[in-house]
Amino acid sequence: MSSNLYSIGLSGLQSSTARISTTGQNTANVDTEGYSRQKTSTVSIEGGGVRIQDTGRVVNQYMNQQVWSDSSDYHYYDSYRSMMSSFDSIFGEDSVSLTSYIGDAFSELQTANSDPTDSSARANAYSNFREMVAQYNELASYVRDQDSLAKDNVVKSVSTANNITSQIAELNAQIFKFESATGGTANELRDNQEQLVKELSSHLDVKVRYDDNNLMTVNLASGQPLVLQDRNNALQLTTNSDDPDKALAVKLNFGKYSVGVPSDDLGGSIGGLVAFRNEFIPSAERMLGQQALVLADTMNEQNKLGLDANGEYGNNLFSVGQIDVAASGDNRRTSDSVDVKLTSGAADEITTDTYELVMTSNTAFKIVTYDQSGRISDESDVVDTATATPNANGYFEVDGLGIEIQLTGANYTTGDKFQFAPTKNAAATLSLSARSGDDFALSAPIEVSSADSNLSDVSISISSVSNTDSSDSAFTQTGGLYPSAPQELFFTASDTVEIRDANGNVLDTLTNITDYSNLLGQSTVLSTAPNTPPGYDVSLNGTPRAGDSFSIAFNASGESDNYNGLKLASLQNQASVGGERTYSEAFTALVTEIGSVSASLATNATSSEVVMNKSVAARDEVSAVSLDEEAVNLLRFQQSYSASAQILTAAQSTFATLISALR
Known part of the structure; x- marks a missing residue:
C-alpha cells in the first residue's frame, strides 16, 4: 500500500513540476511574437498515479488560417493604397494640374489673336504651349517612375516570399527529425513556422494544410503548392512580351517547368502591387496619352487650315512618337511586322483600349479592340490588302477606329496577331513641332x-x-x-x-x-x-x-487676320477627347478617377485592418499568454506540488511504521 502511495506522490511531483515548468515557459514568452501558449496534458495511471502525456501548443488552426487570410486582404489594399496615395497627391495638386497649363496656353493664344502682328504675343503663346507640353511629359514620366517603383517592390516582395517558403520547408525537415527522434512535439519550431506563414501572408494569399506526418503544406489561393514537406517551389516574376503594356505575371517554378499564377488570386502586397502595375498604371498612362493625342491632332489639323505669320500654310504644331506594336510569340514568323499610324483628323475615334490586329488570311486583316477588363469593345470590317486601295502614304485606313495600317512583311499566316495601344506613349512623346510663335496659323487662307x-x-x-x-x-x-x-x-x-x-x-x-x-x-x-x-x-x-x-x-496680305486663330482657340472648349470631353475635362476625369480609386482603397484598407485585428484578437484569446491565468495556474500547481510532497512524506512515514512493526 505504501509503495503504491509512494508512486502516486512521486508521479504527482513530476506532473506538477512539468506543469510549473510549462507555466514558466508561457510567462517568459508573454511578449514573444507568434508564441502559442503551451499546456501539459496528463492521464491517470491504472492502479494509481498520473502520467505526463504531452506538452503541446494551444492553437486553433481555423483561427490561424483566418488571421492569415485577413492579413493578406489588408496588405493587398494597403500596398495598392500606398501607391495610389502618391498619385492622388501629385495629380490632385493645383500647381501641376494640366488644366492650369492648358488654360494658360489658350489664354495667351487668345491674346495673340487680339493682334496677330504682335510677335511678342505670339512668343508668349508659344512659350506657354511649350510649358504645357513639358507638363504632359513630366506627368507621363511620373507615371513611368511609379511603374518602375511598383515593379521593384514586386521583385523585392517575391524574393522575400521565396526566402520565407524556403525557411518553412527547412523547418518541416527539422520538425520531422525532432519529433521522430523524441516522440514529442517541436512546439517552438512550429511556432516559428506559423509566424513565418503570417509574414508570408502579408505578401501572398496562402492556404495551410498538414499532411499525414503533420508537416505543414503551404498552397497559393489558386491551389499551386509553395511548400511540400522539405521542398519549396520558388515564385518567378515575368512580363508578357505580347502585351503592349508588358504586364507583370507571376509563375511558380517546379524545376523542369513553370506554371502561371492567376494575378487575381495572388493577394497580399504582391497582389496589390501587381494590380496597381497591371490595371491602374496602363489606365492612367492611356488616359493621359489620349488627351495628348487628341490635342496634337486637332490643333495640327486646324493649324493646317490657316496661314502663319509668314503668309504660308500652317504646319503641324505638335508631334507624337511612333506606336509600338508587339507581335504575338505564336506567330509563324516573328520577323513580320506591322506599322500603325493615326489617321489625321480622326483622333476623336481613338480610345484607350488595346488594339489587336488579326490576320484573317495572308493578305487580309481585321482590328479587334479590348477594354481594360479584356472584353471586346469593337471590331472592324476585314481589310484585304490585295483588293483595297492604300492612301498616298501606302497605309490602309481602318474606318471608325482612327488608325492606318501597313503590313511590312511578306509571309503572314491566318491567325497571326499583333497588339498595340495607340495612346500608351503619346503623353511621354508629345513634343512641340512649331519652331516659334510665327508658326501659329492665325489667318484665314x-x-x-x-x-x-x-x-x-x-x-x-x-x-x-x-x-x-x-x-x-x-x-x-x-x-x-x-x-x-x-x-x-x-x-x-x-x-x-x-x-x-x-x-x-x-x-x-x-x-x-x-x-x-x-x-x-x-x-x-x-x-x-x-x-x-x-x-x-x-x-x-x-x-x-x-x-x-x-x-x-x-489671303495674300492678311497677317492681321485672326479667323483661324479663333478657330484654334475654340478647340479648348470642344468635346473632342473621345467625342465627350474637352482637353481640361479629360484631365479632370483622370484626376477624379485617381481620387475615386484612392478613396475606395483607403476605405477597404481601413475596414480590412479592422477585420484583421479582430481575427488576431480572436486567435490571441485562444493561443496568447494571459499573465493572470498563468499566475492562477502557478499557484494551483505549486499547491499541487506541495500536496504531492506531503503524500510522499506520508508514504515514507507509513513505510517506516510497517518496518518497525515487523521488527
Whole structure:
C-alpha cells in the first residue's frame, strides 16, 4: 500500500513540476511574437498515479488560417493604397494640374489673336504651349517612375516570399527529425513556422494544410503548392512580351517547368502591387496619352487650315512618337511586322483600349479592340490588302477606329496577331513641332469682299475652311487659288447666283435660294467628280439684289487676320477627347478617377485592418499568454506540488511504521 502511495506522490511531483515548468515557459514568452501558449496534458495511471502525456501548443488552426487570410486582404489594399496615395497627391495638386497649363496656353493664344502682328504675343503663346507640353511629359514620366517603383517592390516582395517558403520547408525537415527522434512535439519550431506563414501572408494569399506526418503544406489561393514537406517551389516574376503594356505575371517554378499564377488570386502586397502595375498604371498612362493625342491632332489639323505669320500654310504644331506594336510569340514568323499610324483628323475615334490586329488570311486583316477588363469593345470590317486601295502614304485606313495600317512583311499566316495601344506613349512623346510663335496659323487662307457697286448692303463672310491640301482642294501648293476654283458670286436675281471661276466662267448656277449660308456647299456640281470641293465656303448675312457681286481670293496680305486663330482657340472648349470631353475635362476625369480609386482603397484598407485585428484578437484569446491565468495556474500547481510532497512524506512515514512493526 505504501509503495503504491509512494508512486502516486512521486508521479504527482513530476506532473506538477512539468506543469510549473510549462507555466514558466508561457510567462517568459508573454511578449514573444507568434508564441502559442503551451499546456501539459496528463492521464491517470491504472492502479494509481498520473502520467505526463504531452506538452503541446494551444492553437486553433481555423483561427490561424483566418488571421492569415485577413492579413493578406489588408496588405493587398494597403500596398495598392500606398501607391495610389502618391498619385492622388501629385495629380490632385493645383500647381501641376494640366488644366492650369492648358488654360494658360489658350489664354495667351487668345491674346495673340487680339493682334496677330504682335510677335511678342505670339512668343508668349508659344512659350506657354511649350510649358504645357513639358507638363504632359513630366506627368507621363511620373507615371513611368511609379511603374518602375511598383515593379521593384514586386521583385523585392517575391524574393522575400521565396526566402520565407524556403525557411518553412527547412523547418518541416527539422520538425520531422525532432519529433521522430523524441516522440514529442517541436512546439517552438512550429511556432516559428506559423509566424513565418503570417509574414508570408502579408505578401501572398496562402492556404495551410498538414499532411499525414503533420508537416505543414503551404498552397497559393489558386491551389499551386509553395511548400511540400522539405521542398519549396520558388515564385518567378515575368512580363508578357505580347502585351503592349508588358504586364507583370507571376509563375511558380517546379524545376523542369513553370506554371502561371492567376494575378487575381495572388493577394497580399504582391497582389496589390501587381494590380496597381497591371490595371491602374496602363489606365492612367492611356488616359493621359489620349488627351495628348487628341490635342496634337486637332490643333495640327486646324493649324493646317490657316496661314502663319509668314503668309504660308500652317504646319503641324505638335508631334507624337511612333506606336509600338508587339507581335504575338505564336506567330509563324516573328520577323513580320506591322506599322500603325493615326489617321489625321480622326483622333476623336481613338480610345484607350488595346488594339489587336488579326490576320484573317495572308493578305487580309481585321482590328479587334479590348477594354481594360479584356472584353471586346469593337471590331472592324476585314481589310484585304490585295483588293483595297492604300492612301498616298501606302497605309490602309481602318474606318471608325482612327488608325492606318501597313503590313511590312511578306509571309503572314491566318491567325497571326499583333497588339498595340495607340495612346500608351503619346503623353511621354508629345513634343512641340512649331519652331516659334510665327508658326501659329492665325489667318484665314482666303479673303472675301463685296463689290463697291453692289445695290444691297449685304456682306459676305467666311463660313468654313476645311481643306488646304493642293492635291484635293482649290488651294495651290505655293499659295493661291487655282484659276478654276470658285472666286466670284454674281447674283442675277435675289435668289439666283452664278458661281464663277477666276476667268468669269460659270461653274454652277443656284436658283430659288432661301438660305444664304454655306452657298458653295449647296452646289452639287462643285462636290461631284471630276470636280474637287474647294475646301472653303462662304455665307451672306442677308438677301442680295440682282447685280450684286462678291469675290473670294487667296489671303495674300492678311497677317492681321485672326479667323483661324479663333478657330484654334475654340478647340479648348470642344468635346473632342473621345467625342465627350474637352482637353481640361479629360484631365479632370483622370484626376477624379485617381481620387475615386484612392478613396475606395483607403476605405477597404481601413475596414480590412479592422477585420484583421479582430481575427488576431480572436486567435490571441485562444493561443496568447494571459499573465493572470498563468499566475492562477502557478499557484494551483505549486499547491499541487506541495500536496504531492506531503503524500510522499506520508508514504515514507507509513513505510517506516510497517518496518518497525515487523521488527
